[in-house]
Amino acid sequence: MSVASDQPDALMEIVDLHVGIDGTSILKGIDLRILPGEVHAIMGRNGSGKTTAANVIMGHPDYEVEQGDVLLDGESLLDEDPWERARQGVFLSFQYPQAVPGLQVGNFLRKSVASIRGEESAKGAAFRNELNEAMDQLNIPRSFLSRYVNDGFSGGEKKRFEILQMMLLKPKLAILDETDSGLDIDGIKTVAAGVNTAVRGTESGALIITHYSRILEHVKPDMVHVLIGGKIVTSGGPELATQLEENGYDWVEKVSAAEEVA
Amino acid sequence: MQSAAEYLSLSEPDRSNHLWRYTPWRRVHPTGDISEVPEMKSAEVSITKLDGSPVSEGVVLEKVKSSIGDFPESDPVTLSFLGAVTTASGWNIKVDSGFNTDMPLLLDIDTGQGTSAVHLSLDIGSLSELELITRVRGSGKWFGLLRTGEIGAGSVMNDIVVGHMQRGTMLRVDSVNIGRDAQVRAGTVSSGTERTKADLRYLMGEIGGNVRVLGSILGAGSMHLDHHIEIHHDAPETFSRLSWHSACGGDSKTVGTGMLKVMDGSKGADAAQIFHNLLLSDDAEADSIPELEVLEHEVVGCGHGTANGPLDDDQLFYLQARGLDPSEARSVLIAAFLNSTLSEMGSEALHDWLIILLSTELERLGSSVGN
Numbered sequence: 001m002s003v004a005s006d007q008p009d010a011l012m013e014i015v016d017l018h019v020g021i022d023g024t025s026i027l028k029g030i031d032l033r034i035l036p037g038e039v040h041a042i043m044g045r046n047g048s049g050k051t052t053a054a055n056v057i058m059g060h061p062d063y064e065v066e067q068g069d070v071l072l073d074g075e076s077l078l079d080e081d082p083w084e085r086a087r088q089g090v091f092l093s094f095q096y097p098q099a100v101p102g103l104q105v106g107n108f109l110r111k112s113v114a115s116i117r118g119e120e121s122a123k124g125a126a127f128r129n130e131l132n133e134a135m136d137q138l139n140i141p142r143s144f145l146s147r148y149v150n151d152g153f154s155g156g157e158k159k160r161f162e163i164l165q166m167m168l169l170k171p172k173l174a175i176l177d178e179t180d181s182g183l184d185i186d187g188i189k190t191v192a193a194g195v196n197t198a199v200r201g202t203e204s205g206a207l208i209i210t211h212y213s214r215i216l217e218h219v220k221p222d223m224v225h226v227l228i229g230g231k232i233v234t235s236g237g238p239e240l241a242t243q244l245e246e247n248g249y250d251w252v253e254k255v256s257a258a259e260e261v262a
Numbered sequence: 263m264q265s266a267a268e269y270l271s272l273s274e275p276d277r278s279n280h281l282w283r284y285t286p287w288r289r290v291h292p293t294g295d296i297s298e299v300p301e302m303k304s305a306e307v308s309i310t311k312l313d314g315s316p317v318s319e320g321v322v323l324e325k326v327k328s329s330i331g332d333f334p335e336s337d338p339v340t341l342s343f344l345g346a347v348t349t350a351s352g353w354n355i356k357v358d359s360g361f362n363t364d365m366p367l368l369l370d371i372d373t374g375q376g377t378s379a380v381h382l383s384l385d386i387g388s389l390s391e392l393e394l395i396t397r398v399r400g401s402g403k404w405f406g407l408l409r410t411g412e413i414g415a416g417s418v419m420n421d422i423v424v425g426h427m428q429r430g431t432m433l434r435v436d437s438v439n440i441g442r443d444a445q446v447r448a449g450t451v452s453s454g455t456e457r458t459k460a461d462l463r464y465l466m467g468e469i470g471g472n473v474r475v476l477g478s479i480l481g482a483g484s485m486h487l488d489h490h491i492e493i494h495h496d497a498p499e500t501f502s503r504l505s506w507h508s509a510c511g512g513d514s515k516t517v518g519t520g521m522l523k524v525m526d527g528s529k530g531a532d533a534a535q536i537f538h539n540l541l542l543s544d545d546a547e548a549d550s551i552p553e554l555e556v557l558e559h560e561v562v563g564c565g566h567g568t569a570n571g572p573l574d575d576d577q578l579f580y581l582q583a584r585g586l587d588p589s590e591a592r593s594v595l596i597a598a599f600l601n602s603t604l605s606e607m608g609s610e611a612l613h614d615w616l617i618i619l620l621s622t623e624l625e626r627l628g629s630s631v632g633n
Contacts, residue, residue: 058583059583060579061579081582081588082579082582082583083582083583083585083586083587083588083591085583086582086583086584086585087585091583092583094580094583097580098574098576098577098579098580100577100580100581100594100595100598101598101599101602102597102598102599102600102601102602102605103594103595103597103598103601108584108594111584111586111590111594112584112585112586115584115585115586115587115590116584116585148598165584169584169585
């Protein structure tokens with residue numbers, strides 16, 4: 001399904017998305033368009049529906065899409081399973097990545113790259129060089145490869161590992177769900193550099209979900225959206241993140257309420 | 263025939279006994295008629311390094327006349343029965359004191375196709391360092407393995423037994439004494455047999471003994487895999503950990519019963535046992551009963567636990583979000599679960615070998631592991 005318009009083709013488009021879980025509505029009509037090469041940010045309080053949006057785009061089975069659509073390159077994703085979405089180029093950097101004791105990082109990365117980019121991409125010197133380069137960029141030591149996936153990792157290690165996966169999987173659309181939380185300022189700069197490398201000057205896009213403007217200072221989003229109560233109440237340029245940091249979400253609620261009255 | 267006479271004088275074991283609770287003796291006996299002591303062939307036994315090259319000087323495997331020594335902590339029924347059926351199939355592996363090798367040794371037992379048994383006695387010299395894999399393979403109808411012996415003072419040994427028969431029943435009895443300050447990893451990797459009954463006992467009767475007992479068990483189809491593990495602390499400053507991982511699919515059943523005994527006088531003993539069971543289908547069943555008998559007050563700790571559960575939905579989602587289809591994601595999680603104990607069993611070379619074995623086994627069993 002494609003939405004006919006005179007706008008440029010979107011990489012990812014969310015159309016009037018309503019989502020619930022266990023009979024409770026969480027997202028109540030969201031619209032969003034990300035063009036190739038763009039970075040968008042969604043900001044909002046806890047419980048506003050940010051993580052729900054990320055999980056629904058990735059295809060988490062617990063959520064029920066009540067209405068609307070999510071499209072990648074003009075094609076609906078809603079009938080696709082999570083692994084099919086991943087192979088089509090959707091990547092979610094999890095807020096709380098799962099630990100898998102017994103599964104070594106190196107083995108996991110090879111399997112994942114082979115699944116998404118093909119067997120040949122996960123073999124030989126070219127893959128090793130690519131892996132080493134990405135690990136160096138993220139300041140991840142080689143010994144990491146023999147550890148178990150997220151098992152005993154610190155908060156910062158988990159987030160860097162998510163970004164390492166993003167760099168190796170080369171997604172069309174990267175969704176970063178609070179990847180900046182738990183990171184110190186150096187970690188945020190490292191993660192931001194990883195996002196910029198993966199998206200800027202490419203046909204890929206990114207959706208950054210965050211509470212704070214700090215990471216956005218280093219990534220410079222094209223658009224910032226504010227999610228409150230399951231709806232995007234306002235959108236703007238990167239300056240919106242700074243205004244939010246200074247004035248808080250109450251300010252946005254007042255402004256949007258005043259706009260509605262007007 | 264002393265063992266045969268002793269066996270025939272015994273009563274059928276009572277199922278109230280911890281060891282026989284889930285798998286009665288007549289279900290394990292080769293004919294089901296427990297008054298019989300059938301004649302058995304000897305299986306083929308050989309030893310090489312893991313890369314197939316001959317073992318170096320300091321290790322000798324030789325055929326010997328089997329005799330059962332004094333193992334007061336063993337079950338009299340299985341010990342005397344295996345003693346009786348292995349009188350002509352005894353083997354001794356002797357490792358010289360101070361022996362040291364980087365390459366694991368592979369002791370291969372080919373059961374052939376019929377009914378066979380082997381008594382393997384371990385004579386591991388003091389201060390030796392080695393990894394020994396005992397692999398049981400073949401398509402025998404019934405195989406009995408009795409392992410007895412001593413691991414000498416100050417030795418460092420990774421002693422891994424891989425039960426890899428394609429079908430049939432395997433009865434395994436271990437009774438191993440761990441010497442002063444010896445450090446032992448005793449690993450069991452089991453899959454393939456239709457029925458396994460194992461009674462594994464480790465005795466630390468001298469100060470400073472240290473044993474880690476590790477299990478990696480894969481049940482599929484209608485397999486019934488029952489392992490009983492006893493660790494006896496009978497000296498001060500002894501240490502043990504038991505970590506047992508069983509994954510069972512199809513309508514298979516795995517049983518893990520543990521008995522940890524800390525005898526009076528074992529001051530400073532430190533012991534713990536835990537069983538983890540991964541249930542892969544609605545019809546699979548896993549039973550674990552860890553038990554403690556602590557007769558010494560001044561211990562560092564004695565603990566036990568058990569945990570059962572299916573594959574974790576969040577882990578499955580995480581792997582699928584990384585492009586693995588549901589079947590791959592399941593296989594990876596099963597392998598990871600079993601690898602948690604495999605990876606503790608020894609060196610990188612040993613681990614690599616075990617991982618290939620596990621992958622091959624998961625592929626062979628395929629859908630019979632799942633729903």
